[in-house]
Amino acid sequence: MLPLLVGLPLLGVGLYQQVQSSAQSWLDEGLEDTALTLAGQIDTRSGEPRIEISATMDRALRFDRQDDVFYLVLSPSGQVLQGDAGLADLQPRPDARPAGRSWYGDVKLRDRDLRLVQLGHDCGGGSACQILVAETLHKRDALQRQIGTLVALNGAGLALLLALAGWWAIRQGLSPLTGLSAELEHRDLHRLTPLEARLPRELVPLQLAFNRLFERLARAAGAQREFLADAAHQLRTPLTSLQTEIELAMLEPHDQRMDPLLQRLRHRVVRSARLAQQLLSLARAEDRSVDVQQRLDLRDIATESGQDWAHRTLPSDVDLGFELAEAPAQGHAFLLRELLENLIHNAVSYAGSGARITVRCGTDADGSWLEVEDNGPGIPLAERATAMQRFRRGSSATGSGSGLGLAIAADIAARHGGRLDLLDAHAGPGLRARLSLPPQQPAPPAA
């Protein structure tokens, strides 16, 4: 834009000056024509230059629609031969011209601005008569104004057109960039596939650079996930061995006073193992290559979970029950199982002894759902959103959770395009954590 802003006025001024000077010289020629006509009237035959101008000739010479024309013919010695003697008072008074040469200039005559042409004419004997023709500047001023206005108007019009063209060109040129930014807006660590916006050739290097960046990011994210999964795997075997060792110590004859210590140790190890498991689930929930389109029934997942929980030692008096109905859905069986596992764990940890925990599943108008309800203290409404963030534990939490359970469940729900809601229990105090999955998509036609 800057070159335009500077160049356009400069161009206007240049144009104005050129047109102006052409017009000037054209008018000057008119003035010189008058001087030449006068020169033609000088008679030198008698040896002394003389000039006769008839009244008609005088009128013709002085005829002009707008300006007053003055003329003066001087002998080589400076005597007035004909014309307006007053012209002799011109300021500045130009020098005498040699024969056949003329001079143009702006002069003043008693505070009036005039344009003057002074022409030298051979009057015999090598001396030159001086012919002065001057006119007022009305015509010139009017022309100058007219030219100025025209140039200014045209310049402004041109500027407007250029601005419009520039705006349009920039808009057209940038529209692929707008598309590109919209596409980038939707990117995150899980969507690092190459950009596919159709860009003009000039922008292809930018797109390629972005794609290379994505590739590096995807590799880094993949390495991070892999590390997490590896670390979790590697932790399991030693933890298993530790857990086994402690359990063995509990089975063998030992001092009964050691029992609480052994119980605590075992509890800690189980918790660590569970944390390793949760980190692994987290890594897997974020792995976009996992297929979450498997056709399954949430009831089967809850039943499997129930089989497992039936063998576990629950804290005193915890009553874990199931109310299951058919709940067809699409998802990843392991991840959903892990989600339910976390919800049950959460209920067992926080609801305390004597808790009544119920796992339900079914379908409604919005799709299939799965929920775990307990009759524990629940989570205050204001803390429910933070409860689903990683490593956050409720203000009243006394249990042994890592603070990852609900976050993992929420991650897995989101990974399935579903939602995890923390709701009030159906009746009385307690928490009801509910997974809602979107309705199934119609089955693809059989191949």
Added chain:
Amino acid sequence: MRILLVEDDDHLVETTARALRSQGWVVDCTARGEPVPRSLREDAYDLLILDIGLAGIDGFETLRRVRAEGIAVPVLILTARDAVEDRVRGLEGGADDYLVKPFALTELVARARALVRRSQARTSNQLQLARLRIDQEARRAYIEDEPLALSAREWDVLGFLMARAGKVVPKEHIALASNAWDQGVSDNAIEVCLSRLRAKIEPGGVQLRTVRGLGYLLEEIA
């Protein structure tokens, strides 16, 4: 009972073997899969406990070779992997059960016992759970050597549950266990039967637990 334990973590082998031995079982250990089919052919094992992550051929391949030789021993797989795909692969490859690390010893022992019992049920008429024993041919149940007085329905249900000990059995399945029941048997009738049965068998060191909404679980008292 004789068990072959295949696991390559020294520490875990030692503790697991000790735990199994504490049950009065004989346990042989190896860290590699290659010699397993031969060991199984030469000695009469009741159970193979097989880790998936082995040096050399892995657990899946070991299992494949064992089954390829027609050895029908029950197989319990141990693994640090928990992908469903792995579990399916193990079970399709001929494993009978699957335990993900880390596991509780009590769970390992319970699963091992259940597997052996199931395999015995296929080959023998005698089933034992703690001090409770049933003879399927004679249709008699005993605690120690004391016979239990059971009605025909109670006997059918007990036989059904003994073959599925350690699993939660849905009530609808129990309704199918006895011919003595009509098709439209009420939940109430089943519950009455189960509660009578429970009183009779619990002195044998077993318990019949109700898992609310899911079914019934017959297990040893830990």
